[in-house]
Amino acid sequence: xxxxxxVIGKDMVGILARVSAICAENGVNVVEVxxxxxxxxxxxxxxxxxxxxxIPVSELSDALSALGEEMGLKIHVMxxxxxxxxxxx
Amino acid sequence: xxxxxxxxxxxxxxxxxxxDIRTITMGISxxxxxxxxxxxxxDKIYDKICRYAANLVKTGEDISKEYGIPIIxxxxxxxxxxMVAGACPGADPIHFAKALNKAASTVGVNFIxxxxxxxxxxxxxxxxxxxxxxxxxxxxxxxxxxxxxxxxTKAGIxxxxxxxxxxxxxxxxxxxxxxxxxxxxxxxxxxxxPEDNPFMAGAFHGPGEPDCVINVGVSGPGxxxxxxxxxxxxxxxxxxxxxxxxxxxxxRMGQLVAQEASRRLYVPFGIVDLSLAxxxxxxxxxxxxLEEMGLECCGAHGTTACLALLNxxxxxxxxxxxxxxGGLSGAFIPVTEDAGMIDAARCGALSITKLEAxxxxxxxxxxxxxxxxxTPPEIISAIIADEAAIGMVNSKxxxxxxxxxxxxxxGDELSFGGLLGGGPVMDVNRYSPMKFxxxxxxxxxxxxxxKN
Numbered sequence: 001x002x003x004x005x006x007v008i009g010k011d012m013v014g015i016l017a018r019v020s021a022i023c024a025e026n027g028v029n030v031v032e033v034x035x036x037x038x039x040x041x042x043x044x045x046x047x048x049x050x051x052x053x054x055i056p057v058s059e060l061s062d063a064l065s066a067l068g069e070e071m072g073l074k075i076h077v078m079x080x081x082x083x084x085x086x087x088x089x
Numbered sequence: 090x091x092x093x094x095x096x097x098x099x100x101x102x103x104x105x106x107x108x109d110i111r112t113i114t115m116g117i118s119x120x121x122x123x124x125x126x127x128x129x130x131x132d133k134i135y136d137k138i139c140r141y142a143a144n145l146v147k148t149g150e151d152i153s154k155e156y157g158i159p160i161i162x163x164x165x166x167x168x169x170x171x172m173v174a175g176a177c178p179g180a181d182p183i184h185f186a187k188a189l190n191k192a193a194s195t196v197g198v199n200f201i202x203x204x205x206x207x208x209x210x211x212x213x214x215x216x217x218x219x220x221x222x223x224x225x226x227x228x229x230x231x232x233x234x235x236x237x238x239x240x241x242t243k244a245g246i247x248x249x250x251x252x253x254x255x256x257x258x259x260x261x262x263x264x265x266x267x268x269x270x271x272x273x274x275x276x277x278x279x280x281x282x283p284e285d286n287p288f289m290a291g292a293f294h295g296p297g298e299p300d301c302v303i304n305v306g307v308s309g310p311g312x313x314x315x316x317x318x319x320x321x322x323x324x325x326x327x328x329x330x331x332x333x334x335x336x337x338x339x340x341r342m343g344q345l346v347a348q349e350a351s352r353r354l355y356v357p358f359g360i361v362d363l364s365l366a367x368x369x370x371x372x373x374x375x376x377x378x379l380e381e382m383g384l385e386c387c388g389a390h391g392t393t394a395c396l397a398l399l400n401x402x403x404x405x406x407x408x409x410x411x412x413x414x415g416g417l418s419g420a421f422i423p424v425t426e427d428a429g430m431i432d433a434a435r436c437g438a439l440s441i442t443k444l445e446a447x448x449x450x451x452x453x454x455x456x457x458x459x460x461x462x463x464t465p466p467e468i469i470s471a472i473i474a475d476e477a478a479i480g481m482v483n484s485k486x487x488x489x490x491x492x493x494x495x496x497x498x499x500g501d502e503l504s505f506g507g508l509l510g511g512g513p514v515m516d517v518n519r520y521s522p523m524k525f526x527x528x529x530x531x532x533x534x535x536x537x538x539x540k541n
Contacts, residue, residue, distance in 0.1 A: 078157030087095040
């Protein structure tokens with residue numbers, strides 16, 4: 001399955017690195033990344049492939065939420081299908 | 090790659106606008122649990138529910154985590170117990186209520202619906218005893234919800250049952266007076282009750298349903314309101330269009346969750362209920378949508394028109410998003426469960442008479458309304474008869490869930506907590522309908538029923 005990781009919050013050094021590090025540690029392949037910084041507001045969207053993931057998506061979600069809390073960011077992991085079904089006919 | 094704006098919009102809906110799946114409800118048929126021995130029947134019921142729904146809560150939680158969508162409630166609806174209890178005449182139906190409560194608590198759901206009787210044309214074996222036992226059942230159990238269908242467009246209105254239910258509502262409130270009369274919040278009296286409704290307290294698994302089924306109820310008043318707020322000053326056609334688009338997105342999410350739950354539980358998918366169900370949380374109110382449309386306060390003149398538009402647009406948007414739509418599907422207006430309605434009732438802008446008019450154009454009916462504790466049973470029966478008449482003539486579901494606030498008068502407050510909320514006691518018209526209610530009999534089915 002593919003999932004979308006979104007990171008929203010205040011821009012700071014190392015966001016991309018730390019999120020990617022958690023993905024890499026767990027065998028989660030980053031397929032695509034887009035990010036934008038509007039003034040201090042940071043929004044990053046990562047499409048990841050969980051095919052080779054060593055952990056279930058719920059654990060990945062917990063790990064990233066914990067990182068988000070530590071860095072003062074909102075990090076969500078959501079199944080790609082949510083967006084496909086809501087925004088595409 | 091997905092559109093960044095779409096992704097952020099979805100996240101914003103969930104984070105800030107209270108978008109959620111309100112309930113995944115598993116419908117379970119208990120027709121094969123009938124037994125002339127009440128104890129055996131109760132054992133069969135307990136075993137079947139525990140077997141079928143063993144993974145319901147966990148599956149709901151897994152989907153919630155994987156998809157990143159809050160799924161608020163996991164619930165069960167069962168065959169109307171009066172049909173099962175009818176097989177063991179003389180047995181006290183309260184045993185069934187206890188079996189349901191025990192099963193619900195074992196599998197971890199937060200409500201189980203189906204302590205019900207369908208008496209729109211008359212009383213079958215089991216119906217009478219079950220209705221009589223409702224006060225005891227709702228006061229002695231925590232998780233059991235009860236409903237009674239007293240009328241349909243096809244059959245007319247059973248006025249004997251209407252008379253009985255006025256007294257039952259009072260008795261339920263009295264039996265739970267020490268808990269803010271919460272029992273009455275778990276009892277719904279229907280006209281044209283749907284057989285596949287996933288929402289409590291009125292959910293039951295109709296006799297025409299399969300052995301087991303998954304029904305999903307979506308929600309999202311906050312999302313609709315936010316979308317209208319963003320649109321600013323547009324004309325009413327544009328308002329309807331915005332609601333349709335938003336309802337489409339919300340329902341697509343419901344459809345996805347329903348299909349996924351059905352796949353993981355190996356249970357067929359039944360329906361998605363396209364309802365806008367409010368909660369007492371700020372930002373999750375149907376009343377606030379109506380106010381966003383341009384009313385100073387819900388209950389003002391114009392409320393019925395705004396609600397009619399909202400109800401219709403929600404259906405139009407939702408119907409294309411789901412392969413099977415059912416249940417109640419429309420906007421809910423439960424007073425104590427909606428922050429905007431509570432405020433409107435407190436300031437006097439919203440009255441029961443206005444609410445009655447509103448029920449003619451939306452789903453459900455007079456829902457979660459606190460009335461004075463000394464309201465005579467015949468007045469409650471007459472409220473039920475009025476609502477049932479609206480449902481019968483308009484070929485729609487209507488219901489009454491009023492809570493007589495024992496020991497309290499208009500202006501006092503009841504507080505149930507959780508999703509049931511709380512709010513002020515609203516006054517009722519005190520002129521007596523006693524003679525009318527005491528006549529009994531059946532209101533004949535209207536011309537609308539003769540469609541063949």
